Amino acid sequence: MAAPFYSLGASEQEQARLYRQRELYGDTAGIKFSSTDVVCEIGSGVGANLWIAKQVARGRYVGIDVKSKQNEAAAKQACTMGLKNTEFRTAGGDNTGLADGCVDATFCRCVLIHQPDPIPLIAEMCRITKPGGRIIISEPHDASYHCGPDKTHLMKCFRARTHYAYGDGRGSPEVALNLYPLLIRQGLRDLRVTPHVITAHGREPERCRAFLQNWLGIIATVADSLLEMGAVSQRDLDLAAAEAEDITAETFLYQTMWIAEAIK
Numbered sequence: 001m002a003a004p005f006y007s008l009g010a011s012e013q014e015q016a017r018l019y020r021q022r023e024l025y026g027d028t029a030g031i032k033f034s035s036t037d038v039v040c041e042i043g044s045g046v047g048a049n050l051w052i053a054k055q056v057a058r059g060r061y062v063g064i065d066v067k068s069k070q071n072e073a074a075a076k077q078a079c080t081m082g083l084k085n086t087e088f089r090t091a092g093g094d095n096t097g098l099a100d101g102c103v104d105a106t107f108c109r110c111v112l113i114h115q116p117d118p119i120p121l122i123a124e125m126c127r128i129t130k131p132g133g134r135i136i137i138s139e140p141h142d143a144s145y146h147c148g149p150d151k152t153h154l155m156k157c158f159r160a161r162t163h164y165a166y167g168d169g170r171g172s173p174e175v176a177l178n179l180y181p182l183l184i185r186q187g188l189r190d191l192r193v194t195p196h197v198i199t200a201h202g203r204e205p206e207r208c209r210a211f212l213q214n215w216l217g218i219i220a221t222v223a224d225s226l227l228e229m230g231a232v233s234q235r236d237l238d239l240a241a242a243e244a245e246d247i248t249a250e251t252f253l254y255q256t257m258w259i260a261e262a263i264k
């Protein structure tokens with residue numbers, strides 16, 4: 001399989017950012033698994049969602065990621081956490097190599113947005129989930145991300161990154177808003193799609209700073225390409241970094257993730 005275009009890469013900085021991002025987002029809005037469940041995470045990255053493996057202490061967690069470097073970091077993380085019920089496989093999310101109906105639940109977060117076509121990954125999640133099992137997907141809607149006031153360079157760089165990463169068919173920037181139609185077509189039942197709205201304001205400067213640093217980290221993964229293309233200048237990037245540090249009483253940021261949960 002040709003490696004899919006994936007803008008965030010797997011540098012050490014990016015791997016560290018994924019752990020910090022998980023801290024910021026929390027355990028995905030209270031999703032719970034039973035302790036004996038077998039759960040497969042598609043696009044499991046560096047193991048930021050190993051809270052799932054902890055929940056399924058008497059079951060099993062299988063992480064699937066297309067990048068072996070991510071799986072190596074995830075396996076190390078599982079070891080650090082003392083988890084003995086994990087397995088990591090290097091494979092595309094559309095071709096996991098797992099048997100039909102072999103897991104109780106599948107989970108996927110911040111992965112479909114990176115796919116030119118998310119349907120094969122969704123179909124694979126449905127295939128490997130047992131009848132009556134759960135399918136859970138959480139995706140960000142990048143266009144909803146906003147911070148202000150006077151954070152024009154930060155927003156400019158973030159939007160340029162969104163266009164570079166997902167524009168012209170390189171990803172699916174609207175997938176978060178399309179989870180309902182995409183999943184209902186798979187014949188799933190009890191489908192619920194809910195927004196997970198995240199805000200931070202100047203009364204919580206450390207929280208604001210942490211979110212804005214996360215946005216800067218997302219931009220940093222493609223900064224060289226953005227400069228080369230002329231989409232942003234070095235001055236834009238420098239001013240964006242300064243704006244992320246300049247938290248006042250008026251600072252406000254907003255971002256929405258959408259979470260879909262359904263039964264096969």
Ligand SMILES: C[S@@+](CC[C@H](N)C(=O)[O-])C[C@H]1O[C@@H](n2cnc3c(N)ncnc32)[C@H](O)[C@@H]1O
Binds near residue numbers: 049067070093108115
């Ligand atoms: C933004 S990270 C999210 C990781 C993790 N789900 C989390 O919430 O921290 C996306 C991950 O999906 C992986 N990925 C991207 N496209 C994939 C594909 N087609 N199949 C499997 N993994 C993929 C990347 O290598 C990366 O580790």
